[in-house]
Amino acid sequence: MVVQAAHNLWVPIVTLLIAFMLSALPMLEWVQWGWPEWVLIVFIYWVIALPHRFGLGWAFILGLLLDLLQGNHLGVNALAMVVVTFFAMLMYRRLRMYRAWQQAFVIFVLVAINQCISYWFQGIGSNASSGLWFLLPAPVSGVLWLWLFVVLRGVRRAFKVA
Amino acid sequence: MFKGDWIARRLVIDPLFKGRSTVKKFIIYGLISISLIVADYQFDQMQRIRGWLSLAVTPVQWLVDVPQRSWTWLDERLQVRDELIAENKQLRAQTLLAERRVQKLAALTVENFRLRDLLNSSEQLDEKVIVSELIGINSDPFTHQVIINNGFNSGAFVGQPVLDATGVMGQITSTSAFTSRVLLITDADHAIPVQVNRNGLRSVAYGLGQYDYLELQDLSDTADIEVGDILVSSGLGLRFPKGYPVAKVIEVKHSAGQDFAKVLAKPTAQLDRSRHLLLIETPQQQNIALQGDN
Numbered sequence: 001m002v003v004q005a006a007h008n009l010w011v012p013i014v015t016l017l018i019a020f021m022l023s024a025l026p027m028l029e030w031v032q033w034g035w036p037e038w039v040l041i042v043f044i045y046w047v048i049a050l051p052h053r054f055g056l057g058w059a060f061i062l063g064l065l066l067d068l069l070q071g072n073h074l075g076v077n078a079l080a081m082v083v084v085t086f087f088a089m090l091m092y093r094r095l096r097m098y099r100a101w102q103q104a105f106v107i108f109v110l111v112a113i114n115q116c117i118s119y120w121f122q123g124i125g126s127n128a129s130s131g132l133w134f135l136l137p138a139p140v141s142g143v144l145w146l147w148l149f150v151v152l153r154g155v156r157r158a159f160k161v162a
Numbered sequence: 163m164f165k166g167d168w169i170a171r172r173l174v175i176d177p178l179f180k181g182r183s184t185v186k187k188f189i190i191y192g193l194i195s196i197s198l199i200v201a202d203y204q205f206d207q208m209q210r211i212r213g214w215l216s217l218a219v220t221p222v223q224w225l226v227d228v229p230q231r232s233w234t235w236l237d238e239r240l241q242v243r244d245e246l247i248a249e250n251k252q253l254r255a256q257t258l259l260a261e262r263r264v265q266k267l268a269a270l271t272v273e274n275f276r277l278r279d280l281l282n283s284s285e286q287l288d289e290k291v292i293v294s295e296l297i298g299i300n301s302d303p304f305t306h307q308v309i310i311n312n313g314f315n316s317g318a319f320v321g322q323p324v325l326d327a328t329g330v331m332g333q334i335t336s337t338s339a340f341t342s343r344v345l346l347i348t349d350a351d352h353a354i355p356v357q358v359n360r361n362g363l364r365s366v367a368y369g370l371g372q373y374d375y376l377e378l379q380d381l382s383d384t385a386d387i388e389v390g391d392i393l394v395s396s397g398l399g400l401r402f403p404k405g406y407p408v409a410k411v412i413e414v415k416h417s418a419g420q421d422f423a424k425v426l427a428k429p430t431a432q433l434d435r436s437r438h439l440l441l442i443e444t445p446q447q448q449n450i451a452l453q454g455d456n
Binding site for chain 2: 017020021024025026032033055056057059060063064065068069070071072073074075076078079082083086089119121122123124134
């Protein structure tokens with residue numbers, strides 16, 4: 001591998017910022033239920049692509065920012081992001097080899113884990129009950145992955161992020 | 163071969179994991195997160211820390227609101243002259259109607275003061291109002307919160323009631339320097355003391371996590387409440403000022419064998435539409451806020 005002076009790390013950071021903005025967009029209530037977990041899946045991409053740069057520390061900070069942005073109890077998304085990132089780091093090599101639909105399925109499972117953790121910890125002591133709808137972002141994120149993966153790979157190659 | 167085997171092998175083979183540092187990091191970050199969650203549920207001081215940390219995400223909130231703001235801006239500038247004239251006329255008519263009501267209200271207020279004087283009541287009717295604008299809504303469907311463009315720099319405080327033109331919207335739950343977060347009355351964590359405007363019957367309206375419904379859970383089956391009754395804030399609990407409309411009863415369900423009636427009400431405030439909000443400040447309220455600070 002050729003060692004490059006510039007790693008162009010600002011590119012992933014910009015994509016994450018865009019993901020934050022997408023996750024905070026106001027929209028119709030029924031769309032909100034199925035709105036994909038933008039920050040999580042964009043971050044998973046960068047973990048798989050550059051595991052030596054993006055790890056658990058990043059996951060923790062991003063999760064905290066997400067908590068602040070969404071007004072959740074502090075640490076809820078941080079915990080979910082750390083757990084999911086850990087799984088992603090364990091199998092990043094497998095994931096790289098997988099076909100697109102296999103990756104999409106793994107993303108589905110990872111986002112579902114994320115949703116369970118954040119839903120359970122956020123729901124302590126409140127009287128929210130709406131069945132299993134909180135899992136809806138998982139399949140949506142899985143389908144979105146098929147497109148997002150291609151886009152982010154294009155971005156990574158175009159800007160030579162290393 | 164047991165399940166953890168490939169993880170263990172990965173840890174040995176994979177240079178990235180440098181021994182077990184990733185597992186260690188995972189445990190450490192996990193524990194930090196969990197203790198943060200516990201602290202956030204347990205300690206009130208976290209509110210203030212959160213207020214300062216929220217400054218970090220304020221730019222994102224502003225950026226997200228840019229399309230909406232520029233659309234409004236464009237819309238105002240591109241409106242056709244005729245439309246503006248028509249709108250102007252309509253607004254004039256509305257103002258006239260409102261003025262007539264205000265005149266009546268002035269007379270009533272004076273009368274009220276006089277009657278209160280007679281009763282030696284110390285309660286004050288005057289409330290200070292700050293007009294605020296919505297700059298973001300929460301994208302998480304489990305929490306009904308909005309973000310407004312007034313922070314503690316412009317006098318907003320935690321616990322401050324928030325109204326729109328048609329009723330009670332919620333209360334401020336955290337403030338940072340330039341923005342505040344408002345918990346709406348429909349959030350599943352929220353409850354507001356109310357009374358039936360017709361007969362003064364007191365109750366508490368709980369949010370259910372749905373924009374269209376509040377629920378009264380503690381009314382006995384024989385309580386005098388009907389579909390169409392207006393619920394106003396009762397002022398008990400000393401958080402919301404008395405007498406603002408909260409919701410309208412849309413369903414009363416009596417079921418045999420149940421001690422309590424099931425009452426559903428629809429909030430009168432336009433929780434998912436209003437963009438201009440009023441922050442109310444009663445003298446009484448501010449005292450509470452000050453005490454809370456100490």
